[in-house]
Amino acid sequence: MNRYVVLDFMRGIARDYPSFDPVYRFFRDGLGSWSVMADEVPGYLLVWIAFLGAYLMLRRDGHISFETLVDALPRLAGKAVRVFNGLLLIGFFAILLVQSVRMIRVSGRTEIETAEIAQGWFMAILPLAAILFMLAVSIRLAGIIRPPRGS
Numbered sequence: 530m531n532r533y534v535v536l537d538f539m540r541g542i543a544r545d546y547p548s549f550d551p552v553y554r555f556f557r558d559g560l561g562s563w564s565v566m567a568d569e570v571p572g573y574l575l576v577w578i579a580f581l582g583a584y585l586m587l588r589r590d591g592h593i594s595f596e597t598l599v600d601a602l603p604r605l606a607g608k609a610v611r612v613f614n615g616l617l618l619i620g621f622f623a624i625l626l627v628q629s630v631r632m633i634r635v636s637g638r639t640e641i642e643t644a645e646i647a648q649g650w651f652m653a654i655l656p657l658a659a660i661l662f663m664l665a666v667s668i669r670l671a672g673i674i675r676p677p678r679g680s
Contacts, residue, residue, distance in 0.1 A: 569643045573651040580658040587665040608673060615670040622659045622666070629655030 536557055543553035586592050599607045629652065637649025 569641060570646075573641070576651065577654045580654045581661075584658060584661040584665060587662060588668070590669075611673050612670060615666050615673065618666045619663050619670075622662045626656050626659035626663075629659060 536553075539549075539553045539556060543550040583592075599610050602610065633649045633652045633656070637647060637652055639648050640646060641648055641651070
């Protein structure tokens with residue numbers, strides 16, 4: 530339930546029953562920042578989970594992909610398209626790495642709204658994910674360029 534709905538309900542009770550006013554003020558002033566933190570911190574942690582999950586899916590070829598065109602190409606052309614795609618991805622993730630490090634340097638020490646936690650701790654997933662993604666794509670490229678024996 531939304532905290533504002535609950536506080537509005539409690540304010541209505543406090544208006545009708547003045548003896549309830551201290552309880553309402555306690556929840557509004559004393560616990561209000563905690564209820565906001567209950568939304569903000571898990572939201573930032575969800576970003577970590579999403580990026581780490583994306584890395585696992587990339588390693589296991591679990592991402593959605595449309596291979597129909599590449600599969601229809603001759604073997605060598607399909608291999609060239611896959612290598613080109615991998616190099617583009619590595620380039621993109623390299624840019625993500627550089628820009629995320631710059632972003633953390635600029636605003637990483639700023640604290641989040643609801644707690645004395647620097648934003649940089651939550652932003653750290655971006656360069657970490659960029660490195661993991663480049664690693665996963667490099668492993669995939671190595672398998673494309675030099676497939677394992679017997680495949």
